[in-house]
Amino acid sequence: MHATPAYDNDNVFAKILRGELPAHKVYEDEATLAFMDIMPRAPGHVLVIPKTPCRNILDADQAVLSCVLATVQKVARAAKEAFSADGLTIQQFNESAGGQVVFHLHFHVIPRHAGVPMKPHTGDMAPSEELREQAERLRALIS
Numbered sequence: 001m002h003a004t005p006a007y008d009n010d011n012v013f014a015k016i017l018r019g020e021l022p023a024h025k026v027y028e029d030e031a032t033l034a035f036m037d038i039m040p041r042a043p044g045h046v047l048v049i050p051k052t053p054c055r056n057i058l059d060a061d062q063a064v065l066s067c068v069l070a071t072v073q074k075v076a077r078a079a080k081e082a083f084s085a086d087g088l089t090i091q092q093f094n095e096s097a098g099g100q101v102v103f104h105l106h107f108h109v110i111p112r113h114a115g116v117p118m119k120p121h122t123g124d125m126a127p128s129e130e131l132r133e134q135a136e137r138l139r140a141l142i143s
Helices: 012-017 060-084 128-139
Strands: 024-030 032-036 048-051 089-090 107-112
Touching: 012 032, 012 048, 024 060, 024 128, 032 060, 032 128, 048 060, 060 089, 060 107, 060 128
Parallel strands: none
Antiparallel strands: 024 032, 032 048, 048 107, 089 107
């Protein structure tokens, strides 16, 4: 069995939580933060993270997971409506072998349209103005 590495307080999401890096925020409460993915795989692609430091689902407390999933659902409902989506893809990756790149628990909420494939993960960043406008659309629908 492999030992799980310690949480890295300098990961990009920890820096966003501390306000050291900018983010187009969609929703925030005492336990979670939702913000636009800067490398979206579809319009309206949002990331939902806990404010509690945890690498992924394997070391997250169940109470933390409960809060995160409640926010995922809230954001998913808004994303489906805001982007007139036919459906949603919710993704969550754990450890490098599972596809995880940023080692802070996060869920991807991606609006989907029938017959339209997700863009590949190329590392290309979306224009900030585009993300700002999408975040505004989502915030208007989240209560």
